[in-house]
Amino acid sequence: MITDFLLHHTPALLVAVPLLGAFLTPIIGRISPIVRKIWVMGTMTLTSAIAVLLVYLVYTRGTFVYVFGALTPGLAIPPDSGGIPIRIIFTVDPMGAFMDLIVAVVGFCVILYSLSGDEKRTGLHYFYTLFLLLITSVLGMVSTGDLFNFFVFIEISSLASAGLVAFSVEQGRAVEAGLKYFMISTMGGIFLLFAIGILYGQYNALNIAMIAERMQFTSLDKIALVLMVVALAMKCGAVPLHFWTPDAYSLAPSTITAMLVVVSQASLYGLFRFVFTLYNLTLNYVTIGWVIIILGVLSMVIGVTMAIPQKDVKRLMAYHAVSQTGYMLLGVGVGLAVLGNQAALDTYGFIAIEGGLFHIINHALYKGLLFLTAGAIIYRIGTRDLNKMGGLGHSMKYTMIFFMIGALAIAGIPPFNGFASKLLIYESVYLFNPLLAIIAMVVSILTLASFVKVFHSIFMGPTLPEYSKVREAPPAMLIGMGILAVLIIAFGFFPQLVVDSLVAPAAHALINQGSYISAILGGA
Amino acid sequence: MAFDLTLLTGSGFWNPFFWLISIVVALILIYIIYAFGEKGYKRGTQQVKPFISGNPEPSKAGVHVRAGNLYWGYMDALKVYYAGLVPIHSGILTDYLLWLFSVAAILFVLVVLL
Numbered sequence: 113m114i115t116d117f118l119l120h121h122t123p124a125l126l127v128a129v130p131l132l133g134a135f136l137t138p139i140i141g142r143i144s145p146i147v148r149k150i151w152v153m154g155t156m157t158l159t160s161a162i163a164v165l166l167v168y169l170v171y172t173r174g175t176f177v178y179v180f181g182a183l184t185p186g187l188a189i190p191p192d193s194g195g196i197p198i199r200i201i202f203t204v205d206p207m208g209a210f211m212d213l214i215v216a217v218v219g220f221c222v223i224l225y226s227l228s229g230d231e232k233r234t235g236l237h238y239f240y241t242l243f244l245l246l247i248t249s250v251l252g253m254v255s256t257g258d259l260f261n262f263f264v265f266i267e268i269s270s271l272a273s274a275g276l277v278a279f280s281v282e283q284g285r286a287v288e289a290g291l292k293y294f295m296i297s298t299m300g301g302i303f304l305l306f307a308i309g310i311l312y313g314q315y316n317a318l319n320i321a322m323i324a325e326r327m328q329f330t331s332l333d334k335i336a337l338v339l340m341v342v343a344l345a346m347k348c349g350a351v352p353l354h355f356w357t358p359d360a361y362s363l364a365p366s367t368i369t370a371m372l373v374v375v376s377q378a379s380l381y382g383l384f385r386f387v388f389t390l391y392n393l394t395l396n397y398v399t400i401g402w403v404i405i406i407l408g409v410l411s412m413v414i415g416v417t418m419a420i421p422q423k424d425v426k427r428l429m430a431y432h433a434v435s436q437t438g439y440m441l442l443g444v445g446v447g448l449a450v451l452g453n454q455a456a457l458d459t460y461g462f463i464a465i466e467g468g469l470f471h472i473i474n475h476a477l478y479k480g481l482l483f484l485t486a487g488a489i490i491y492r493i494g495t496r497d498l499n500k501m502g503g504l505g506h507s508m509k510y511t512m513i514f515f516m517i518g519a520l521a522i523a524g525i526p527p528f529n530g531f532a533s534k535l536l537i538y539e540s541v542y543l544f545n546p547l548l549a550i551i552a553m554v555v556s557i558l559t560l561a562s563f564v565k566v567f568h569s570i571f572m573g574p575t576l577p578e579y580s581k582v583r584e585a586p587p588a589m590l591i592g593m594g595i596l597a598v599l600i601i602a603f604g605f606f607p608q609l610v611v612d613s614l615v616a617p618a619a620h621a622l623i624n625q626g627s628y629i630s631a632i633l634g635g636a
Numbered sequence: 637m638a639f640d641l642t643l644l645t646g647s648g649f650w651n652p653f654f655w656l657i658s659i660v661v662a663l664i665l666i667y668i669i670y671a672f673g674e675k676g677y678k679r680g681t682q683q684v685k686p687f688i689s690g691n692p693e694p695s696k697a698g699v700h701v702r703a704g705n706l707y708w709g710y711m712d713a714l715k716v717y718y719a720g721l722v723p724i725h726s727g728i729l730t731d732y733l734l735w736l737f738s739v740a741a742i743l744f745v746l747v748v749l750l
Contacts (some may be wrong), residue, residue, distance in 0.1 A: 292729050299736060334748040342740045353739060355725060355732045399747060418721065421711055463646040498703035505698070506679055527652035532643055539645040561707070569703035574696040605652050607643040 113377020120185055123178035126212070127252045130159045134244035141237035149227050152240045156223040161401055163216035163493045170209035171617060175631040177257070178202040197319040197632055198552060201258025205628055206617035210469065211254035211381045212561030212612070214476045217599065218374050219247050225484050225592030226367040228585075229491055233365070239279060246272040253378045257632060259308045259319045262382060266304065266347070269375050270297035277364040277372075283425045289356075289363040296356045300343040307339035313475040320390055321632035324625055329394040337395060341384050341403065342467040347379030350441060351410040354434045358418075361430030362496070369426060373433055377472050380437065384444055384622060391626040393452055401449025409548065412555040419564045424496045425486050429479070429565060432522060435555060436475045442552060443468025443537045446544045451623065453631070460540040464574050465619045466611060467536030473614070474529040474603060478521035481596040485515040488585035489570060498569040505571030507582045512571045514593040519567060523560035529600050532607035 118125070125470060133155030141148035170176050178185045180200045188197045204212070223243070245268060252265035274297065276288025312318055314333070315326045327333065346353035357376075361369045387400060413433025422428035447465030450456035488511045489504060490496055507514045521528035524535075534556060542549035584590070603610050621628070643650045677683060686693055711718065724731075 175677065232716075292732065295729055296732050296736065299733060331748060335744070338740060338743045338747050342736065342743060345739075346736055351675065352735050355727075355735065358725070359727065396747070401745060405745065414721065417714075417717070418725065420707060421718065421722075460646055500702075502700040502702065510723075526650070527655045532650065535650055536645055539647050561710075565703060565706045568701070569704065572699035576697050576700065577695075578697075599663070605641065605656075607650070607652075608640045611643065 118162075118165065119169070120179070121230060122162060122169060123176060123204055123255055124180065124185075125162050126159070126166055126255060127248050129162060130155060130244045130248040133159070134241045134248060137241045137244065138237040141240065145231075145236070148236065152244070152475065153223060153227060155244060156220055156247070158219040158236070159251070160216040161306050163212045163251065165214075166187050166204060167209040167213045170204050170206055171613070174207075175621070175627070176204060177207040177631055178204070186430035188634070196317055197322055200261050201257045201319060201320065202255045203628065203632060203633065204255050205621040206235065206619040206630065207381070207385070207469075207619075208254050210473070210614055210618035211378060212251060214377065214473050215247065215250050215254070215374055218370065218476050218480045218596075221592045221593075221595045222367050222370050222484070224595075225487070225589045228588040229367055229484075229487055229592075230365060233279070235279075238277070239365075242272045242275045242279075243368070246276065246375065250371075250375055250378045254381050257320050259320060259323070261313065262303055263301065263308055266379070266382070267301050269378070270294065270301060273297070273360070273368075273372060273375055274428060276368040277360045279368070280363070283363065285364040289325065293360040295357050296346065300346045303339040303343035305337035307343070310336040310339075319632060320385070321629045324390050324392065325629050327391060327394045327632060329391065333391075333394075337386075337391060341383065341400070344379045344383035344386070345407055346377045348383065348577065349411075349434050349437055350407040351414045351434060351438070352410065354415070358427045358430040358432055361433060361483075362424055362427035366426070366483050366490065369430075369487075370483040373479045373483070374476055376433070376437065377440075380440060380472065388451075388622045389628050390624055392623075395516065397448050397451040398407060401445050401447075401451070404441050404445030404448060405548065407595070408438040408443075408445050409551055411435060411438030411441060412552060413438075413589070416555050416558045416562065420558065420565070423498050425489070425498050425566060425570070426483070426496050426499075428498070429482055429486060432482075432559060432562065433475075433479055435559065436471070436479065436522065438555070439534065439537055439552065440468045440471050442541060443471060446541050446548075447619075447623070450544065452585040456544075457623075460543040462537055462619060462623070464544065465622065466615050467540055469618050469622070470533035470536060470607075470611060470615045471530075473610075474521065474533045474600075477596050477600050477603065478518045478528070478530055481514060481593055481600065482518040482522065484589070484593050484596070485511050485518060488589050491585060491589070492582050493579055494627060501570045502573040502579075503571070503575040504579060504582065506575045507579065508571075508584050510590050511585050511593070514597050515571070515588075516601055517597045519563035521561055521604070524556040525560065527601075527604045529603035529607070531606060532610075535590070536611075 140151045177188055179188055182199055188201055189195060249265045251271035253262055256262050274290045274294035277293050278287045280286040310332050311323050315323045317323055349357040361372060410437050415431050415438060419428050419431035443464045447461045450461040521530040524530045538549050538552055641651050641653050
């Protein structure tokens with residue numbers, strides 16, 4: 113009975129559980145801090161378990177269609193609807209499930225870490241309420257098959273993120289960063305809403321599959337595409353729309369920064385979903401492919417070169433996050449640029465897409481880990497200033513090891529996971545345009561140089577007198593970081609397994625517009 | 637599904653097992669060199685104190701090379717590049733919005749008009 117319920121309503125539970133958890137947190141949290149911790153941890157664990165179950169179902173049975181309010185959850189088109197899917201529909205294909213998995217893993221590790229890492233904060237009821245709302249929104253963004261529903265979830269993520277960025281109200285700059293994030297996200301939201309309005313006005317539908325089937329690529333569709341690309345490129349932190357990222361990432365609590373990486377990747381998912389599934393071959397894929405490639409190259413180069421001179425450890429990592437987003441845009445952009453050329457798609461385009469998608473999950477793991485290690489250091493010494501750090505390798509050995517794993521992974525050093533995805537990108541992009549691959553490799557070298565500086569500044573040298581009493585991070589924080597570190601190593605040693613079982617089905621789902629449409633419209 | 641270590645890249649392959657072997661060999665070599673080291677080393681004695689031509693040892697905080705002192709050569713070589721790049725990151729919200737509208741305008745021309 114319960115098993116049947118779970119199996120039939122998994123997508124609904126995926127957002128219902130964290131949403132309920134979020135709204136009950138301010139009430140339950142008042143009982144005691146211990147109860148609050150158990151409640152938050154329990155909610156996140158259950159959410160992650162549901163997400164993993166959903167991923168399993170999608171990867172073994174195919175796309176999961178869930179219709180809210182229908183007599184049967186799979187009834188996408190009611191008999192009296194005139195052939196239009198009128199209800200909110202979650203369409204979780206392997207691409208969406210792939211993103212669900214990222215949210216589940218990183219969210220679980222972050223909340224585990226947060227139980228110790230954020231315990232000194234005040235107002236934790238509200239902190240965890242916003243945190244769980246953020247989880248809800250990201251899971252919704254990557255699961256929904258409805259454009260307006262996507263907009264609602266992205267707005268929830270913007271509001272929750274802005275509140276969490278500004279959470280340390282005692283730091284005026286955090287509030288300023290939150291306000292900037294809120295304003296720029298609102299503008300992006302307006303762009304997105306306008307684009308959705310244009311599509312709804314033309315096609316009389318909000319369902320992605322329905323619009324995709326009717327897509328004509330008129331001038332209005334082109335305007336909608338531009339608005340979507342700009343809004344989502346901004347949300348994912350692509351250069352030159354990245355300016356909010358160093359402000360928000362550096363001033364948010366470290367746990368939130370790790371989650372903001374996942375939020376950005378959900379926006380990246382949105383960008384890829386709309387370009388590939390909503391428009392696909394109807395758009396000028398060469399032009400849009402090159403637009404995404406150029407955004408990727410700019411992000412890689414400007415992100416890493418802006419990171420090197422930074423003296424705030426989290427600001428430095430924020431610029432690296434921008435740089436790494438560039439790799440994902442480059443890989444998937446190359447795949448899009450050759451979407452209509454089957455020979456090129458088979459030779460290198462599909463592998464470029466695989467590389468870009470593989471880099472998404474790798475980036476979530478190692479960048480999440482790096483932000484958590486930065487948080488552990490700040491938790492112990494109380495500063496983000498690299499000029500004030502040094503010698504912490506003597507007292508924070510485990511944190512240092514985790515940092516090394518994350519740093520080597522982001523720099524693309526074998527055998528860590530970052531190398532595997534970057535190798536796929538280098539080799540496939542080289543066949544498309546050698547110069548782009550060379551730029552990507554140079555950026556990796558600069559990334560390594562930057563993290564050598566950070567490693568030396570934080571951990572090397574003699575124990576500084578002011579840090580002579582510094583201790584290792586608390587166990588809960590170490591466990592959270594440890595899980596991510598183990599996954600980074602595992603993904604590095606078994607890359608083909610990850611590609612075959614997770615990445616390739618997601619890449620196929622992304623480019624195969626027909627199967628997405630038929631999952632909803634079927635025989636309609 | 638077999639736990640295949642080899643990643644196929646379309647035009648090549650990568651197997652982390654060879655890298656692992658290299659690391660193990662390197663660690664063995666490091667250990668051999670370490671084993672040839674001075675046996676009479678005593679931790680916490682005068683042996684570990686640095687000798688700087690008879691000058692007193694500076695404070696621990698004084699000898700640590702801080703982040704701001706690293707890569708000055710790189711920064712100096714690229715100061716023209718950074719002179720143009722850094723001011724763009726003004727931190728002013730209206731500038732951020734201006735970039736947003738500018739990119740939208742460029743894409744509008746590229747995608748809609750051309």
